[in-house]
Amino acid sequence: xxxxxxxxxxKPYGEALTTLAxxxxxxxxxxxxxxxxxxxxxxxxxxxxRFFNAGMAEANMIGIAAGxxxxxxxxxxxxxxxxxxxxCFDQIAMAVAYPRLNVRLVGFMPGLxxxxxxxxxxxxxxxxxxxxxxxxVLEPADALEIRQAVVALADxxxxxxMRLKRGESPLIFEEAHRLQLDRAQHxxxxxxxxxxxxxxxxxxxxxxxxxxxxxxxxxxxAVLNVPVIKPLDVDTILxxxxxxxxxxxxxxxxxxxxxxxxxxxxxxxxxxxxxxxxVGIADVFAxxxxxxxxxxxxxxxxxxxVRTAWEALGRAGPVPRAISMPAAPGTYAPV
Amino acid sequence: xxxxxxxxxxxxxxRIRLNATRMVAIQGFGYLGQALSSAEVFATLFGGAVLxxxxxxxxxxxxxxxxxLYAAAAxxxxxxxxxxxxxxxxxxLLEAIGSERTPLVDMVCGSLGQGLSAAxxxxxxxxxxxxxxxxxxxxxxxxLEEGQVWEAAxxxxxxxxxxxxxVAIIDANNSQVDGPVSAVTTLEPMADKWxxxxxxxxxxxxxxxxxxxxxxxxxxxxxxxxxxxxxxCVGRLRCLPATLDAHxxxxxxxxxxxLEQELTRxxxxxxx
Numbered sequence: 001x002x003x004x005x006x007x008x009x010x011k012p013y014g015e016a017l018t019t020l021a022x023x024x025x026x027x028x029x030x031x032x033x034x035x036x037x038x039x040x041x042x043x044x045x046x047x048x049x050r051f052f053n054a055g056m057a058e059a060n061m062i063g064i065a066a067g068x069x070x071x072x073x074x075x076x077x078x079x080x081x082x083x084x085x086x087x088c089f090d091q092i093a094m095a096v097a098y099p100r101l102n103v104r105l106v107g108f109m110p111g112l113x114x115x116x117x118x119x120x121x122x123x124x125x126x127x128x129x130x131x132x133x134x135x136x137v138l139e140p141a142d143a144l145e146i147r148q149a150v151v152a153l154a155d156x157x158x159x160x161x162m163r164l165k166r167g168e169s170p171l172i173f174e175e176a177h178r179l180q181l182d183r184a185q186h187x188x189x190x191x192x193x194x195x196x197x198x199x200x201x202x203x204x205x206x207x208x209x210x211x212x213x214x215x216x217x218x219x220x221x222a223v224l225n226v227p228v229i230k231p232l233d234v235d236t237i238l239x240x241x242x243x244x245x246x247x248x249x250x251x252x253x254x255x256x257x258x259x260x261x262x263x264x265x266x267x268x269x270x271x272x273x274x275x276x277x278x279v280g281i282a283d284v285f286a287x288x289x290x291x292x293x294x295x296x297x298x299x300x301x302x303x304x305x306v307r308t309a310w311e312a313l314g315r316a317g318p319v320p321r322a323i324s325m326p327a328a329p330g331t332y333a334p335v
Numbered sequence: 336x337x338x339x340x341x342x343x344x345x346x347x348x349x350r351i352r353l354n355a356t357r358m359v360a361i362q363g364f365g366y367l368g369q370a371l372s373s374a375e376v377f378a379t380l381f382g383g384a385v386l387x388x389x390x391x392x393x394x395x396x397x398x399x400x401x402x403x404l405y406a407a408a409a410x411x412x413x414x415x416x417x418x419x420x421x422x423x424x425x426x427x428l429l430e431a432i433g434s435e436r437t438p439l440v441d442m443v444c445g446s447l448g449q450g451l452s453a454a455x456x457x458x459x460x461x462x463x464x465x466x467x468x469x470x471x472x473x474x475x476x477x478x479l480e481e482g483q484v485w486e487a488a489x490x491x492x493x494x495x496x497x498x499x500x501x502v503a504i505i506d507a508n509n510s511q512v513d514g515p516v517s518a519v520t521t522l523e524p525m526a527d528k529w530x531x532x533x534x535x536x537x538x539x540x541x542x543x544x545x546x547x548x549x550x551x552x553x554x555x556x557x558x559x560x561x562x563x564x565x566x567x568c569v570g571r572l573r574c575l576p577a578t579l580d581a582h583x584x585x586x587x588x589x590x591x592x593x594l595e596q597e598l599t600r601x602x603x604x605x606x607x
Contacts (some may be wrong), residue, residue: 054490057483057486057490059449059483060490064452064453064456064490066456070453070457071461072464095442095449095453098435
């Protein structure tokens with residue numbers, strides 16, 4: 001893994017999709033009046049004959065994608081996560097998930113990474129998509145995983161939802177890193193641990209920083225990256241959980257129905273009595289604001305993970321201060 | 336020659352009504368009104384050399400009409416007639432509302448208002464592949480209340496050069512769950528709405544085989560076609576009161592017997 005603050009890549013998704021589509025003629029790209037914002041201006045400009053703007057009509061866009069997919073295309077549907085899932089849930093369920101079609105729903109601006117307030121903050125998209133049979137749910141953590149996810153999704157059979165940070169994506173992993181559509185990754189802290197941190201997407205850098213903060217206090221900390229929230233890699237999660245005293249999940253999403261819930265179901269189902277704490281949006285609608293402000297205010301920052309693990313372990317003394325990581329322009333660091 | 340073809344289609348429409356009556360009679364209730372109102376449309380599509388199975392696309396947006404599709408398909412050899420007896424029964428192939436298990440259709444939608452979007456997707460795919468396929472979407476008037484239909488209409492019109500031969504057939508039987516569509520909301524002027532969305536629109540008597548055939552085979556280009564088939568849920572049957580709300584019909588024994596008798600007579604007189 002690389003060290004924070006991380007170098008960033010602009011539009012890794014749009015580039016990867018456009019590059020792949022040059023050789024994969026079955027790939028189509030649909031959008032809903034958010035072309036530049038979903039990085040698909042690159043696709044539109046390079047391959048205009050396979051790009052279609054549905055306008056602000058998400059329900060119809062899903063149906064069109066379904067028809068195209070049934071006729072043999074692999075259809076990437078792009079908009080903000082909140083409009084991609086909540087607004088057209090029945091259409092996704094009936095026209096895409098139920099017929100098991102090769103439609104890839106790509107939702108940008110997950111959770112509180114949107115400054116736009118509750119109307120633009122996808123805080124329940126994972127919960128909604130996870131509840132649909134046949135649906136794969138993906139949240140890559142960095143630019144490398146995004147590139148690999150695009151290739152993997154093009155070959156995947158069946159529908160998928162991928163939530164993506166908008167704009168600059170950090171480079172966390174080294175080139176040798178491999179994303180697989182059925183695997184979580186145990187990144188650090190193998191063997192017995194005090195706390196096992198399980199994170200996805202934008203919360204991975206915060207979990208890694210929290211682990212470092214806690215390790216400095218002499219604690220053993222494992223970190224798992226879970227880019228595939230469904231189907232969940234139960235084996236990897238249980239193996240790490242059996243070695244840990246407490247588990248802390250971290251997600252940029254409501255704590256209801258997302259990664260934390262999926263881990264809770266897994267632990268309970270396996271009969272593991274290990275304490276679980278869920279860091280995420282605590283069943284509230286948030287507000288407008290910068291990522292830094294919102295992540296701090298709603299408990300999605302590194303400090304929240306540190307505090308949660310510290311308290312779950314029943315440690316005496318003040319909660320250690322999260323290592324601060326100023327990010328220069330063009331780099332990325334967790335809040 | 337043409338009239339001979341029409342009389343075959345007319346006979347098929349009666350067979351569709353008779354099959355549907357028998358299918359519904361097994362459990363005593365079901366979507367009979369849909370089959371009665373749309374029998375001529377399905378007969379024209381499947382018996383009138385309009386829809387070319389395996390080549391043209393067919394989307395059944397109003398999934399409750401699947402009974403009419405089954406009833407027609409069994410008559411033209413696209414479905415084993417024995418399957419009809421299982422309609423709506425636990426574990427049977429033929430579910431009461433269309434599903435992914437429904438044979439013969441490219442997409443079937445039980446959640447209303449969604450089918451035209453999928454049809455537009457099929458039409459676009461045919462264009463991209465350079466294939467000469469027609470795309471037919473069967474809608475009901477009630478589902479025009481769903482906004483998605485008009486999103487699809489808008490998109491199809493905008494992409495008219497890429498839609499090929501796209502036809503939306505609307506069974507305007509003025510029936511929805513809560514009663515007459517006209518009592519629930521105002522869809523009229525229906526044809527003008529489609530025209531305003533950039534479509535060509537035709538209105539015909541949906542029980543008139545000649546008119547349906549002419550409309551469905553007409554040479555149209557430049558814009559997709561909305562065919563509004565004005566129909567009645569009682570399908571002009573004399574034994575049913577014109578005021579009957581047949582959206583989800585309870586078929587008691589006297590009514591079943593009367594339907595069976597009238598439809599059988601109709602077939603006999605057609606054969607004579």
